[in-house]
Amino acid sequence: MKFSEQWLREWVNPAISTEALSEQLSMAGLEVDGVEPVAGEFTNVVVGQVVECGQHPNADKLQVTKVDTGDGELHDIVCGAKNCRLGIKVFVAKVGAVLPGNFKIKKTKLRGEPSNGMLCSESELGLADSSPGIMELPEDAPVGQCAREYLKLDDVSIDVDLTPNRSDCLGMLGLAREVGVLNNMPVLQPEEKHIQPSIDDTLPIQLDAPEACPRYLGRVIRDINPTATTPLWMMEKLRRSGVRAIDPVVDVTNYVLLELGHPMHAFDLDQLEGGIVVRYSRPQESLTLLDGNTVELNENTLLIADEKKAVAMAGIFGGEGTGVTESSHNIFLESAFFAPTAIAGKARSYGLHTDASHRYERGVDPQLQRRAMERATELLLDIVGGEAGPVTEAVSGAHIPADKTVELRHARIAHVLGVSLPEARIEEIMQCLGFSLKANENGWSVLVPAYRFDISIEEDLIEEVARVYGYNNIPNTAPVASLTMTRQQEARVNIYAFSQTLISRGFQEVITYSFVDPKAQSRLHPSIPSITLPHPISADMSVMRVSLFPGLIQTVVYNQKRQQPRVRLFEQGLRYIQDENAENGVRQERVLSGIIAGTINDEHWGMEARPVDYFDLKGDVEAILAKTNDLNSFEFVAEEHESLHPGQSASIYRNNEKVGLIGSVHPEHERKLGLHGRTFVFELDLDKIEQRQLPVSESVSKFPANRRDIALIVDENVAAGQVLSAIRKVGGNQLVDLKLFDIYTGQGIEPGQKSLAIALTLQDKERTLEEKDINDVVDRVVESMSEQFKASLRD
Known part of the structure; x- marks a missing residue:
């Protein structure tokens, strides 16, 4: 979210620099991505008034003007802007001024007429990327005042990259609350006003999907002034927050979104047919959006509809047919709570991403709808006039998110953070964050405010304590842990x-x-x-x-x-x-x-x-x-x-x-x-x-080993492995090694048979084997093979 530092300081103004404020926000988990000036660098630009304006004698597209800049003389300035006219107030770059890009203003002549200065547009002052003409100022702009002072341009836009769980900071209200807590200062919020209705007009509201939209507020405002313009102060706050001014009604809803973090929408009342119905889309239903694109609606898309048609994708995008235009005289103002699960992913499925969907899919305060409605009504009546009807509310209390109570233990805080904080300091932090505390024998029962969707377990509260207390204030203490040798089973192969x-x-x-x-x-x-x-x-x-x-x-x-x-x-x-x-x-x-x-x-x-x-x-x-x-x-x-x-x-x-x-x-x-x-x-x-046979140590025999080779003729279907296995069983302890070193078939061997040449290594640990001992083992092997496999010695 991008916001103006000056706007933030209207709510809470700590005595720290911009750099310190950015560092403070980042360390609190609201990472600052960038800090940019709200305007280009320029000097010697003041408020002026056009007191004479006539056609240039030598150019059809130029006008010759005389401009009062409050210094006691009138300045001849040639201007090519179409909106230049007698009586308007503008920004004037006087001779000697330096505009963004190191553009210097000098005395000159344009098609034979002197021009001692320049009437400036937003783009020439670095206030916008492009502009159709010179920048017109309100009638009460003081002639001669420095442009930077008049617009308070010694300001920066701070871009904060919020994690999805901190949707409560997607508005000035939440950001100011954070800065107030971090600096232990009160937050000066705009006074909440209750607008008394001057007419009785209402629209009925029907909730067909209360689990997706448990609260919907609406208000009729009639006879607004379609020619009214958005005040400069509001346009500037929107611009410095990265929002383009469109028309007064839309600008007010965007302003409330940035101020309170709550999306709103305004419909052209004369284009609505019957009351409001909040429902899911129907098969083969389509909607033309405000950007002119028509989308085929999925069946699980939540809609705002009247009695005959869909008029908006709930929490995402309004419809073109009921959008507020320059000819709108009557509007219907919407302020609703949509469940995050009903909005999450829906905008992306249509290739959309709006400021409203960005907030609704993360979660907005379910108790903020009436405040947003009253604030928007107040601003609209001040800017476009009109008469407001009473607020109509449809609510399903069973589907409004219930208040959460989370247990917080003092001992657990010390265990997780590694530092013991005074109970008074913990209570102060919790209360500044908007949490209600009730002490118990182990710590506190904490009532979580509705706007903190991210708080559900004890560790969430401990994290809040840590970040407000300051991660840098937690001492670096090396952990102490005892090491235990892991058990390794020697008889198991890894x-x-x-x-x-x-x-x-x-x-x-x-x-x-x-x-x-x-x-x-x-x-x-x-x-x-x-x-x-x-x-x-x-x-x-x-x-x-x-x-x-x-x-x-x-x-x-x-x-x-x-x-x-x-x-x-x-x-x-x-x-x-x-x-x-x-x-x-x-x-x-x-x-x-x-x-x-x-x-x-x-x-x-x-x-x-x-x-x-x-x-x-x-x-x-x-x-x-x-x-x-x-x-x-x-x-x-x-x-x-x-x-x-x-x-x-x-x-x-x-x-x-x-x-x-x-x-x-x-x-x-x-x-x-x-x-x-x-x-x-x-x-x-x-x-x-994986089971391994463990080695067993044995003494090495000091007596010589003896090798005897035998060739056994067996049926060709007999596996050599079976023969070797059988020899090991009958060979006894004196048979220390056994190898098959040749298999032969051919001349001298009957068809269907084969010869297995096997080497037997014999050795005793106690004595030298005599010939008789060796022959006894060999004879026993040959006899056993004859019995098991009908084997015979090869000649």
């Missing part, structure tokens, strides 16, 4: 360790949406029911994910479309499964998922550029599982999954409990989802793989 492992292997972490395309999810997981969002962002983001695959696959497609030949991504997050036994019917499971596509390496002359395969991703997953120090407890078992290739998918088990899956995306899904080339994915249940 997700960071898993993430770093994948990053070190060339993966990049992504974060995708928890809501996904229902078509893509049902294609990947047709047997798992999805949770549908009641109000989705869009149709393709309308269900909660049951795995992280849809988001990862979509990310790979996005990258492949941008010529990325190698993609390796992972994500850790939640999947959402319907479960009647879970809280709110949804089981949230923490999972870690990854995906690879494209080539195994970036293009390089020294590295192979082959496409990724199942075993590449399996190696990455094993690197993750190795963080548990218990890799042998995990097993990859070939199993089919509805989203994966039947021949290239496996489930991952830990001690016979399923903890995840891995495999190639089904070729049919690859085609329909837009993937290029083979794509491999995995997903692990974090809660089931």
Whole structure:
């Protein structure tokens, strides 16, 4: 909000400079964005009166004048303004004057006639960007008085950037109240007058939407003077507040808006058909606004209407058909309270933003309507005359915002601010802000004034105390806090360790949406029911994910479309499964998922550029599982999954409990989802793989280790992992290491069979193993493999 400093000082005048006032407002939360002079720099400009005015003998568009400036002589001045005429009072730049832009006035001749000065327009004095002619002054303007003194131009406009919660400061009343509190000074408000009606004319008012408009006041004013002009003092206050003067009636409503912070509107009474109805718009209803644009009204738009048509968008913009014009003789004045929720966002939906909507959507004082009506009536009767009828009020008390009482504890203030303030000082601050206090054993019960919509909890009141007391006055005290070591479960692997492992292997972490395309999810997981969002962002983001695959696959497609030949991504997050036994019917499971596509390496002359395969991703997953120090407890078992290739998918088990899956995306899904080339994915249940086997210290054997290699011939359908797991179980404590170093099929091996070359490392901590001990272990292993897998030693 922009306002004149002089206007503010008419209400409250602290003995501080403009800079100090700006700093004070900013520190109180009303940030000052700028301070600008209200006029350009000029000198030697005075009030003058045109005592002679005639046609220039040598120019059709110029006039020759003689002007009295109060210095005992008449000045010959040539003027080209159309509104220059005999008897008017104007601002005169005398010879030697300097106007804005360092424009100096000298004696000169214009088309042969002497011109010793210049009659000035608003734009030439820096009072406006443009002007149609010279500036005309009231008849009572004293001839010879300095222009700066006459208009009190030694003033600045202060632009305050208010946060949305401080709508009470969108008027001079609220700003003066703040400055008064900050300087502990009384505020000199304009005297409230009650205008006695001189006629009995009224209009009936009907509230069809009381929840949106619980209070509406109206007043008829007849026989106004349509030729009246807005007084210069009001035009100047409007101009310095960034508002352009239009006509007296509109200027008065704008002045009351700036003075009290309450929007008003005036209708041409003769254009209204019947009484006033406050209602919502109807289907296919339209309204032509004051700016000439016609808008099709949404059904949830609050309107002011008469008995036949809409006449204004409530709290936003008036209609052209009932607007006050130069020919208006009778008006209907409106002052209403509209609920913020009924106005918020409506103006923007039509591409509008008005001073009224700016205030109503933030909240105005629900008790201020009658005061605004009386003040506007007083000003209108003084300026345009007329006869005022009684104020008609329609009100729904049940929908007027109720008074709020908030408890404020003295101990809580000290705890939050870190400083203990005297109770008397706290009471003084609260009372200056307009709050009513009632003491109790813990502090006070505070009755919040109606205009403070932003006060609802105790901390709001504490903030008020802090900003008025002064943030700079609160001592800088270093906080004292005891530090407690956070508990870290050594037997639990941190997700960071898993993430770093994948990053070190060339993966990049992504974060995708928890809501996904229902078509893509049902294609990947047709047997798992999805949770549908009641109000989705869009149709393709309308269900909660049951795995992280849809988001990862979509990310790979996005990258492949941008010529990325190698993609390796992972994500850790939640999947959402319907479960009647879970809280709110949804089981949230923490999972870690990854995906690879494209080539195994970036293009390089020294590295192979082959496409990724199942075993590449399996190696990455094993690197993750190795963080548990218990890799042998995990097993990859070939199993089919509805989203994966039947021949290239496996489930991952830990001690016979399923903890995840891995495999190639089904070729049919690859085609329909837009993937290029083979794509491999995995997903692990974090809660089931985070448990780590703690290391146990053992003495290092001082006796030599012995290696024995055996080659077992087994059926080709037997998994090597099963064989190795079985050997570990029967090998005993002396088997300290086990490696599969070769798989062979071909000459010498029967069709349907394969040879597994396995290295056994044997060692004892107590003695050197003899040949017989080693052979006993090897024989036991071979015998057990023969029984379990019908294996035989290869010759």
